[in-house]
Amino acid sequence: MTAPLKAGPGRDWADAFAAASNDDPEIQAHGKYFTCTYLLDATDRSYAIKVESGRVTEVTTDPGPLDVPYQFAIRASTDTWRGFGEPVPAPMHHGIWAASFQRDMRLEGDILVLMQNLRCITRQIELLRVVGSPV
């Protein structure tokens, strides 16, 4: 078995992430009402991810302060996100709850929107194991 090709940070990563999410059977099966925009903030890089009815329709890389409105942000250091990008993440790099409780991840903004979409966002973040680190 060969390791999947991983995208480099920036535009390539954004496109690979969108494709992985839009091709994912679980998100497509359960994402009918998965609609929100959130910021994945990896300190050195950031991405505003827009999802409409389960499909990623836009990923803005390194948005400026007022470029893209988003409802909540998932922020962490480059080290933490790099752990998420491993095929088998080490303990506490294996999910946003784990990294928030035990590392430097912060969930900010309208957390209710995160909770309303938790099932699909959990899956999206898990796709980093295949897509690779965003930073």
Place this chain on the structure above:
Amino acid sequence: MSRISPVTGHYVTVEADGLEYKVFYLENGTGQPLVCQHTAGCHNHQWRDLLEDTEITANHRVIAYDLPRHGKSDPPENTEWWKEEYKLTADHFVNFIVALCDALELEDPIFMGSSFGGNVALQLALRHPDRFAGVLSVEGADYSPGFYLDWWQHPHANAAQVCASGVWDLMAPQSPESDRWKTWFYYSQGSEAFKGDLHFYSVDHDLREDLDKIDGNRCPVVMLTGEYDYLTTPEDSARTADAIQNATFIKMEEIGHFPMSENHRVFRDYLLEALKTLETKTSA
């Protein structure tokens, strides 16, 4: 080979603190009772593979019950429970478990619980050291704050999915996907009880000043915690075990907070080690 499982289900009426419960339990095996408590907001199917593990059921009567308000165990029969907020306390949790063991007329049972069950295992060792042959505290600690959250019951979010996906990260990526999804599925069924259970787990349970009062010679304690558990980390359990007389801590690799449910194949080896350790402590 018969396709009918040897696991059987029964109901038993249990009274605790004036409350009457009709409690459902699954059981299989013969020998020393091994009484199993599921995690908060869940039910006894978490122990499905243990109940059919012939190496363990050869010497143990495995009893996995549904705590009242979970699975097939209804809320109390004799109160208007719907008029009160459910908040589990250490007192009631302990009194219920002892009453259940009495109702089943169990002699020298081993108690095993995971997560809030691991925490109550320590409470049992502290308060009823002579009622149990020993306790196995899985994913337990002296104190486990931080999970008594309104999100589990927030009316603007899908509580079933918040509970189920909220505990997803408590499992290890190495655990079989099908077993993790079964655990997710169980959690989608328990949102009404989950928060009230966590009142015990994160608020009422606090043994930080009492660990030295647990008599680990009268009631031996073995603690087991998975390295992917972000709520009760191996460090939390190790610290707790260090402060309990005659206690042993076993760190479990490549597994998380629901070991019996997410990956029984990995968990069972640690469990067999724990049972052996308990036996050594009991005969010492």
